[in-house]
Amino acid sequence: MIAWLDSDVLIFDPLVELGLPHGDDFTARREWLPPAVLDESSVYLDHWKFSCDVLGMKWDDVPWIPADGLDKPQRLMFNSGVFAFRRGLGFAEAFADCTERLIRAGVAYGHGAYWHNEQHSLMFAMLRLGLRWRELPRSENHMIFNAQIDGEHAAPSCAEARLVHYSHSMDAPYWPRFLARLRRERPENLDWLAEHGPIENERVPRHPYALALKFSRNLRSRMQSKRSIRAVHEWKARQA
Template identity: 40%
Template sequence: MLTFVCCVEYGRLEQQTLLMIESLRTFGGDLSSSRLLAVKGRRGPALMPSTLRAFDRLNVEFVEAKEGENPHPWLNYTNKVVAVKTAERMANTDTVAWLDSDIFVLGGMSHLLLNDNEDFTARREWLPPAMFKSDAHFEPYWRDVCQLLGTSLKDMPWLATDGRREEQLAYFNSGLFSWRRGSGFADAYQSAFSTLLRSKLATPEGQFFTADQVVLSPIITRLGLRWRELGPDEHNMVFQGLITGPAAAPSMSKSSVVHYSRSMEHPYREAFMQRLVAERQEFANWLKSYFAAQETINSSTISTKKIFAKALRIARGAQYRLFDRATVRSKSGRVNDT
């Protein structure tokens, strides 16, 4: 068996997380009943009572991170790092699997289980700052990141061509991954993430918010962890803008996990649902029934919660913008670890 972990907090993430868990418990196959930790990684309004009741029904353990465990609460991706560290401490299985909240589970999840000769598994990320053999645009950035995190670019593995794209430097998507508890991964993940943020290092275009993904392959390399790449059917990314057209995501007909990002929002939702109906009609029908049932639930909230949440968003947004203006764009391979 394994232990699942995800994040939750009041608002949109709360609803996404609950939907993801419902899909896991309904369609997750042999692992659908696995232990599941939902971690609130930073300060904010309390969850809705209806969510806590649903957690009880779904056998979800709700955990609030300890004060001081999140040193960068202004960046929402830090919640993931806090949750990984929490799961490392609380799990009693060899394998622990992280799940983003914007995921639909459509089938069995046995591909997340690690064999005796594996310590980590995830799928590749091909969006920027991915680096390909024929395009070294991001090479200075990756050289800086590796130096900063105690490894070397020359030691980093390359991922073979997947038939759609050419060979690329190992860069894993952090939306779904498993790690071996006790391998040192969780501590290294938290440390590397904070180190990269403190350095204020960014890509030549100024992108820094992918830190939770960028640090994965350097720490795997430094720790000498044995890894396996997930395939598109094991983690199918159907992001907004990639629903239709020549670069559209592969068919969901055999996918066990669909990572939809903002494809369920306007103006992408209709096209995404059309694909879902055509490729996974049973799940599409279940999803429609789920949303219909939610409409009958009284989900009114106390106004002070909304005011508190909005104030936090404004304050954190200001911190984000200040950090963004202070980033150092990687050009020459130098790092700024201050």
């Protein structure tokens, strides 16, 4: 079994379901943020249908998953920050192949954002291989992104979470609010965490090689975005 964990996670207690204890082949948590499809009027339908066309799959074969707590029913879509799969089933190869195919074909949102293809390929690779799967409970990928720390759209309490996926919530601008939330919900972990934050992101690398690499990557990314915008328009024209 192989488990993937993004670097922006905090593990508070031992992970159980991530170890595939029920005999399943794959597990991950749903992603409910855009471009998740919550109903058939979604503005992202074309995006997903374009993806299916590229991979030789049918959108109708993408299953609906039921509501889970505050999460509404939706078409299957995984968050790629925390997942696990069994060895020897060809998943890694299928995952890489789907990702490469989608990017090369120019699949992207309307403004050229193509990097989400990696996340979407989790679901496509799993369906292509017909793997047995089970959704990871929120407790083992409890997402508290910076826009969900507090307020009207705050993520549910993480008091029972084994793993918190914080994204940018530990960055300096959000750190006081994130720490205040954990003071309420995870006071037993507060002292340890307070010593490790906030996270300072170096936007402009100081080393010349790192700066040149960043410039090169940004240039290639802009070029890919332009190609993707053109590819999306061409696909939509063929559907008309």
